[in-house]
Amino acid sequence: MWNKKNLYTGISLILFIIFIYWADNNLDPYKMRILILCGIYVILALSLNLVNGFTGLFSLGTAGFMAVGAYTCALLTMSPEMKEMAFFLEPLIWPLNQIQIPFLPALIISGLVSAVIGFLIAFPVLRLKGDYLAIATLGFSEILRVVIINAQSITNGALGLKGIPKYTTVYWSWGLALLTIYLMVNLINSSYGRALRAIREDETAAQVMGINLFYHKITAFTISAFLAGIGGALQGNLIRTVDPTMYVFQLTFQILLIVVLGGIGSITGSVIAAVIITVLMEALRVVESPMTIGPLHIPGISGMRMVVFSLLLMVVILFYQQGFMGQREFSWDWLSRKGRDNEQTIGS
Amino acid sequence: MNKKTLFMVMAVILIGVFAITGCGQQTEKSPAGTDSDVIKIGVYEPLTGASAAGGQMTLEGIKLANEMYPEVLGKKIELVIEDNKTDKTEAANAVSRLIEKHEVSAIIGSYGSSLSMGGGPVARDAGVPVVGCSPTNPLVTLDNEYYFRVCFIDPFQGKVVAKYAYESLGAKTAAIIMDASNDYSVGLSNFFKKAFIEFTGDENCIVAELKYKTGDQDFTGQLTSIKELKPDVVFAPGNYGESAILIKQARELGIESVFMGGDTWEAPEFLDIGEAAVEGAIFSTHYTEEAPVTEVSGEFLKAFKEKYSGNEANAFAALGFDAYLVVRDAIERAGSADPQAIRDALAETKGFKGATGIITLDENGDAEKSAVIKKVEGGKFVFVGVVDPE
Numbered sequence: 195m196w197n198k199k200n201l202y203t204g205i206s207l208i209l210f211i212i213f214i215y216w217a218d219n220n221l222d223p224y225k226m227r228i229l230i231l232c233g234i235y236v237i238l239a240l241s242l243n244l245v246n247g248f249t250g251l252f253s254l255g256t257a258g259f260m261a262v263g264a265y266t267c268a269l270l271t272m273s274p275e276m277k278e279m280a281f282f283l284e285p286l287i288w289p290l291n292q293i294q295i296p297f298l299p300a301l302i303i304s305g306l307v308s309a310v311i312g313f314l315i316a317f318p319v320l321r322l323k324g325d326y327l328a329i330a331t332l333g334f335s336e337i338l339r340v341v342i343i344n345a346q347s348i349t350n351g352a353l354g355l356k357g358i359p360k361y362t363t364v365y366w367s368w369g370l371a372l373l374t375i376y377l378m379v380n381l382i383n384s385s386y387g388r389a390l391r392a393i394r395e396d397e398t399a400a401q402v403m404g405i406n407l408f409y410h411k412i413t414a415f416t417i418s419a420f421l422a423g424i425g426g427a428l429q430g431n432l433i434r435t436v437d438p439t440m441y442v443f444q445l446t447f448q449i450l451l452i453v454v455l456g457g458i459g460s461i462t463g464s465v466i467a468a469v470i471i472t473v474l475m476e477a478l479r480v481v482e483s484p485m486t487i488g489p490l491h492i493p494g495i496s497g498m499r500m501v502v503f504s505l506l507l508m509v510v511i512l513f514y515q516q517g518f519m520g521q522r523e524f525s526w527d528w529l530s531r532k533g534r535d536n537e538q539t540i541g542s
Numbered sequence: 543m544n545k546k547t548l549f550m551v552m553a554v555i556l557i558g559v560f561a562i563t564g565c566g567q568q569t570e571k572s573p574a575g576t577d578s579d580v581i582k583i584g585v586y587e588p589l590t591g592a593s594a595a596g597g598q599m600t601l602e603g604i605k606l607a608n609e610m611y612p613e614v615l616g617k618k619i620e621l622v623i624e625d626n627k628t629d630k631t632e633a634a635n636a637v638s639r640l641i642e643k644h645e646v647s648a649i650i651g652s653y654g655s656s657l658s659m660g661g662g663p664v665a666r667d668a669g670v671p672v673v674g675c676s677p678t679n680p681l682v683t684l685d686n687e688y689y690f691r692v693c694f695i696d697p698f699q700g701k702v703v704a705k706y707a708y709e710s711l712g713a714k715t716a717a718i719i720m721d722a723s724n725d726y727s728v729g730l731s732n733f734f735k736k737a738f739i740e741f742t743g744d745e746n747c748i749v750a751e752l753k754y755k756t757g758d759q760d761f762t763g764q765l766t767s768i769k770e771l772k773p774d775v776v777f778a779p780g781n782y783g784e785s786a787i788l789i790k791q792a793r794e795l796g797i798e799s800v801f802m803g804g805d806t807w808e809a810p811e812f813l814d815i816g817e818a819a820v821e822g823a824i825f826s827t828h829y830t831e832e833a834p835v836t837e838v839s840g841e842f843l844k845a846f847k848e849k850y851s852g853n854e855a856n857a858f859a860a861l862g863f864d865a866y867l868v869v870r871d872a873i874e875r876a877g878s879a880d881p882q883a884i885r886d887a888l889a890e891t892k893g894f895k896g897a898t899g900i901i902t903l904d905e906n907g908d909a910e911k912s913a914v915i916k917k918v919e920g921g922k923f924v925f926v927g928v929v930d931p932e
Contacts, residue, residue, distance in 0.1 A: 224642035352725040496589035
């Protein structure tokens with residue numbers, strides 16, 4: 195049975211890769227852009243879910259870590275000529291103005307810088323719990339943004355950066371998303387992951403069982419910051435321009451929404467919700483364009499898709515208080531119980 | 543439990559199918575819409591979110607222009623409007639959608655430089671020209687030969703105000719208070735500083751340079767340090783809300799310097815919030831009702847009042863109006879709806895008479911045109927003079 199499951203996972207993985215390859219060759223740039231965004235949001239949702247869902251720490255710092263990742267990656271991959279042009283108010287400090295490195299090392303460095311900052315922030319912040327922790331992380335995320343605004347000679351301040359070379363493809367975004375899913379599944383099923391879940395359920399009990407609370411929390415927080423940094427770097431590279439106004443609280447909220455809708459503490463849920471919300475956000479543009487239904491002509495009303503979207507959210511919240519998945523995960527056992535094919539094959 | 547999961551999976555699939563078919567229908571419609579008798583111009587503006595007011599004002603101008611000049615080359619011009627939610631990612635998505643799904647010939651937008659920078663690379667990759675209405679950050683058109691704009695840029699505006707302060711007000715010293723989180727304010731301040739030093743020939747003419755952040759309500763800290771220095775002018779470009787509160791607090795503290803700013807101050811809210819305190823405030827802006835720069839200005843003002851029942855026309859609507867006309871003019875000169883041909887024609891725009899002035903696009907795609915200086919007097923914006931580009 196165990197081998198059979200692995201076989202299923204392997205087959206669906208291959209099918210998914212074939213799908214990505216097909217999409218890359220057949221879909222127009224607009225659809226590809228949405229597909230790439232889906233992958234990026236999967237990474238970001240999993241990053242937030244690791245802390246919020248699995249460790250039970252209500253953190254709202256994602257936007258700050260994304261900003262750090264995006265800026266690091268942008269500064270490392272932009273060409274020196276472009277940097278000179280963009281930094282027309284105050285020149286960029288040495289040695290950043292000379293550096294240009296390939297995408298992969300830049301991505302890894304972005305994740306690491308973000309992780310280091312996450313690690314440093316975690317020390318004071320993780321002494322807090324619940325709502326206080328949420329406010330403190332939100333505050334730190336905002337502080338990171340203010341630092342970026344004022345560090346004109348490193349980040350170009352409010353003017354932002356422009357001319358980031360194009361690297362992010364669907365292979366990067368979904369490749370890294372699949373890698374993140376793999377990492378998360380293994381992490382959660384390891385003794386380390388079980389310790390995290392024990393902390394979530396009851397901190398005191400976990401501590402009594404001999405779990406080092408601070409060590410586990412800080413590691414979870416740092417890994418989450420690393421993933422958020424990677425996600426932010428990918429997103430910044432996809433849009434090819436970054437500026438501080440992108441990283442306001444709304445961005446964190448958008449990712450939190452994905453996590454909550456998918457189910458706090460479910461990898462499958464985060465993946466499904468990330469894809470659905472990203473696709474739906476664009477698909478619902480249809481309701482904003484002018485329509486003619488029979489004799490009825492409706493002029494386009496902007497903001498209509500937010501209305502439809504919030505209605506959908508209300509339905510979900512009413513009927514699935516735990517989100518789509520609650521804390522459940524996708525498993526091949528679903529097939530053996532009820533024969534039902536499922537396109538969401540990237541689970542365990 | 544099991545039934546519930548099954549139901550959930552079905553619901554997910556249903557939503558997915560709904561979404562996909564939703565997309566599918568649109569794509570099928572699209573080729574039929576690109577008949578040769580219609581030329582499509584895309585518009586992406588922030589119609590919801592933080593910058594919704596600016597986006598809506600611009601859109602009013604674009605729609606008005608479309609009503610007044612609905613045809614080009616004997617074909618009807620169709621506006622395809624997409625909202626970008628004041629979100630950079632959405633802005634890029636919106637431009638991509640306009641190009642791929644609606645196959646537009648040219649694009650107009652967007653209010654807010656940050657959003658324009660989001661859409662820029664997408665349009666450039668696809669080779670579709672974009673004309674911005676009011677993104678004033680110099681980075682917007684930098685290294686992007688497909689991006690143009692009908693407004694002047696921050697460096698020019700900063701210089702204009704410095705020139706006016708030095709030549710007409712006889713100012714010798716100035717203090718700068720900038721909104722560090724606002725690219726517009728940072729850009730204006732820096733170029734004001736450069737130009738003012740150049741005009742006065744005095745390295746120490748800027749007596750203080752202070753910062754605040756969008757959303758701040760209390761500026762007494764910054765203002766107290768300025769009070770003793772008694773600068774001739776205080777240059778404080780920023781959003782109208784913060785600026786009005788800032789000036790109000792300055793007057794309460796007894797600061798008597800002249801306050802100067804940029805085009806964002808030309809909003810009724812600036813007068814409402816600032817009340818008597820903003821009397822005498824001087825700023826540069828795009829156009830004026832008192833002295834219509836071209837015959838198109840008069841035409842625009844009249845039509846705007848008719849369509850939007852008595853509302854005063856604003857600079858953003860005027861810029862939206864001009865952006866549309868510039869695109870239409872370029873299509874006419876190009877003689878086709880081919881994006882590449884339109885781009886080439888746009889790059890050659892020279893001496894075009896728009897509502898906001900005579901527009902010439904330079905090699906960067908930026909508009910060279912004159913700026914208008916206005917002053918607050920008796921609770922109204924009063925026209926003071928015109929400053930021409932060099």
